Amino acid sequence: MDSTTSSPREREQRFRDIYDAAYVDLLRFVRRRVHPSHAEDVVGDVMLVAWRRLDDVPADLSGARAWLFGVARKTLQNTRRREDRHDAVAVRLAEVRQGPADSGHQPDLVASRADIAAAWPLLSATDQEAIALAVLDGLTAPEAAAVLGISATAFRLRLSRARRTLRRRIGSTVDDPQPGRAAPERSPR
């Protein structure tokens, strides 16, 4: 528990600050994982939890954001779980408009959007989740680890494996880099 907010007014103000600062990021986080028509409802549920557990919400914004993402992930797990509540939450990508302009717009990109969009569904939900937390949700390794409830080291390993799998999946359409080379993996701080 980080702090205890004393008066109802202070409490509401603190919640207001978190709400205003994190709402859009939380909505984007959820939209990547559920049908957009449900996203606002999920955000409402998550914010309700935050209001109820305000003293558990980290004081700094980035920590609070990761905390909210963690609650959101759990909420999504609960809504879709049957037997196994520990399933990773799959992440979707935007639709790719197929056509000659696809790779032409981004000549510097190694793999076209279509290549990656085709490879993405072949990844496990665990792999999708690790990559999305780092790349799309923009979390550092410790923040992503907090969302998943694992250590930062475990997250880095998971991300590294997920990136490797994605490279292999894309490999059929583009030149794969030398797979055995001990180049450093890129991972968030």
Next chain:
Amino acid sequence: MRRHDYDTAITATLRHLDPAPRTDLTEAEIERADVAFARIVATPGDEPAAVEPDLPRRRRGRLLVAAGLAGAAGIAVPGVLLLGGGTAYASWTPTPEPLSDVAAAEAATTCRAALAVRDRGERVAVAERRGEWTYVLLAGRGTEAICLMPDDLVGQEDPANHREEGFFGSYDPDKAGPPTLAPDRIDETTSAEGSTDEGWFTWSEGYVGSDVTGVTVHTSSGLHIEASVTGNRFAAWWPSQEQSSDHPAETWSYTVHLADGSTRRTR
């Protein structure tokens, strides 16, 4: 190309495929966010003291106890609570009257509307009436709603605007799944104290094993209450008193009735 650069390139491409790219909220989205905010802060926070000082003299009910929740996994949220004065559930009966399917569905609709939560496919797990009060427990996959409301609130077109007439609700958006229970056991997953304009009450609810046919609650105040047992759930509520130095926290135990006619006392 080095793997590092390759990953950087993939990262850049992935960002182009972000299904939720950075954008400003629309006017409609801002409006909905504001409505949601107002709805959330209208419910009490987790510190009982924090919801009291600014209130008028009328007593506002609140959730005091959420016993038996698995860590922080379950969060019960009183929807709304209310007012002081009145008789203490004079019509209350220790034996519940089950609701018909139609009445239960109507109670479920009213409960959701009063709590301002949407239908997420929860089923009616328990629906009962004790005197002039209707209780409904809605259980879903990861969500749970409970409402105690006057019978005449049920079926109101806009129950959210009639909550002042007496209502107590809780909504848990993060409810743990059912426990694994031996056939002759019960598990109380939630108990809470709250108040409506008729006074303080306590409710408890949980799961029953497959051999359990009935549950009786025995309170330290001397009441013996027949719980509703439906499927794998049980629930009961009873009039109680606000905790104070003169009235320390109420305790209760259970008698579990089993299919072979035997009984077992708990706690």
